[in-house]
Amino acid sequence: MSSVAHRNGNHKVGPRPQGSALKASSFKSRLPPSPSPSPAAVRRSSPASLCGPVKDPDGVPGRVRVAVRLRPRNAEEMVADADFADCVELLPEVKRLKLRKNNWDADTYEFDEVLTEYASQKRVYEVVAKPVVESVLDGYNGTVMAYGQTGTGKTFTLGRLGDEDTAHRGIMVRAMEDILADVDLGSDSVTVSYLQLYMEAIQDLLDPANDNISIVEDPKTGDVSLPGATLVDIRDQQSFLELLRLGEAHRIAANTKLNTESSRSHAILMVHVRRSIAGEDNLSNENGNTSHLVKPSRPLVRKSKLVVVDLAGSERIHKSGLY
Ligand SMILES: Nc1ncnc2c1ncn2[C@@H]1O[C@H](COP(=O)(O)OP(=O)(O)OP(=O)(O)O)[C@@H](O)[C@H]1O
Incomplete structure (x- = not known):
């Protein structure tokens, strides 16, 4: 290892x-x-x-x-x-x-x-990523990150599409399957950005011309966002697979420019989940006890984020500008 x-x-x-x-x-x-x-x-x-x-x-x-x-x-x-x-x-x-x-x-x-x-890929997903995906569906932020030298199987584990054999589907594909199976696209939304980080610059893998995306941190909440990144609304698994294919093609093109077959950049998939939760406001009486009276329910929006990171080969991490 x-x-x-x-x-x-x-x-x-x-x-x-x-x-x-x-x-x-x-x-x-x-x-x-x-x-x-x-x-x-x-x-x-x-x-x-x-x-x-x-x-x-x-x-x-x-x-x-x-x-x-x-x-x-x-x-x-x-x-x-x-x-x-x-x-x-x-x-x-x-x-x-x-x-x-x-x-x-x-x-x-x-x-x-x-x-x-x-x-198997299935077992790796279930042991490593599924609990994180379940937390994201519950409204928490979660990250899955692969680290290792070139050729050790990071992209295989995270990004494999399973075109040739569905058993080879990696964590990104399986995570989206579980997310789409759990949300209600009538009231919820799933949006995705796919980025790469190289030499301290963030490039949009869905729009490579967009190659210097700024990172914004909310001073109050500490929430980090990338307002310049392309955000694609995902309605079905097929459009997600196409998005991954496009991102991967741009990543390979960028690596070829750098004269290497392997990944020198860190690839970052961000999946934003917004869920509508029917809220009920219990009324409290003067003693602080909850009353049987309830206000009409009002919809609440719960936002969470799954981040999947395929790091550059660890032998080059010092060159890639992240650490
Ligand atoms: N668990 C596995 N079973 C079968 N083949 C694997 C497995 N893991 C990796 N491979 C194969 O090993 C090779 C290297 O894997 P991969 O490209 O995922 O490495 P990597 O760590 O992402 O490399 P790099 O840092 O250079 O991008 C690929 O041909 C891949 O198909």
């Missing part, structure tokens, strides 16, 4: 494990403070994951969860008879990954989920 290998600073041992890390988070106001770090013998996968699998009294998962996924060997690695087991061992039952430094020394890292090369 490249993010761990990077942290370790150990690039000499055998072939690199070809995995990527997925971070998923949703923001819930009632969450407890982060618990203290795990014992030093087993390292957590990242500082952010320290609050990993903890649940609050309502059974809501912790704010940030980190999963690691190992991809199968590709044709080149098969020919070279590369064996990831020389340097990485997955222990999914205990949600740990062991990274061998040499024959007698290994570091063990703990994740919220460990997904082996046999994990």
Whole structure:
């Protein structure tokens, strides 16, 4: 898993494990403070994951969860008879990954989920992203982010359309399926922006000429928005797939300009969900007790946002201007 290998600073041992890390988070106001770090013998996968699998009294998962996924060997690695087991061992039952430094020394890292090369796209979605999508449908903001070196499977995991085989559908496609199945398009709306961040500039993947979108932060709420980005109203899955295809074509064209087949930019899909909630205002009497009288219901609008981020290969992240 490249993010761990990077942290370790150990690039000499055998072939690199070809995995990527997925971070998923949703923001819930009632969450407890982060618990203290795990014992030093087993390292957590990242500082952010320290609050990993903890649940609050309502059974809501912790704010940030980190999963690691190992991809199968590709044709080149098969020919070279590369064996990831020389340097990485997955222990999914205990949600740990062991990274061998040499024959007698290994570091063990703990994740919220460990997904082996046999994990299906469906399973990865259900374990990593579905809980975040459900939170977004409940009115919270949520993010799913993939991190790893070039070729470790970030785009495969997030952005695969599944044209050739529907079982290969990635997180973006499955998330939209679940969102469209849950909302009522008569009263709710789903709008999407698709952007890329490269060298501190935000470019619209749906309108590449729009290549310096400004970021605006609401001083009162801290809400961050990109008012210059194209927003497309999504009414059905087919139009969403077309939007992803268009964005991907623009991303590939931009990468070709940069003379590379792989992604040097961070791709950011933002899905805005606006839901109408029928509200009822209970009246309180003088003692503060709720009265049986209710005002006529008035519609409330609940806004939430799902952000899916396909980061540039982690070996180039320092060049891409995000960190
Ligand atoms: N779980 C998987 N099962 C089968 N093939 C996979 C899997 N993950 C990745 N691949 C294949 O590995 C190759 C590299 O994957 P991908 O393009 O998703 O990597 P990436 O991490 O997004 O790379 P980059 O940072 O360069 O964009 C692709 O050919 C992809 O189809």
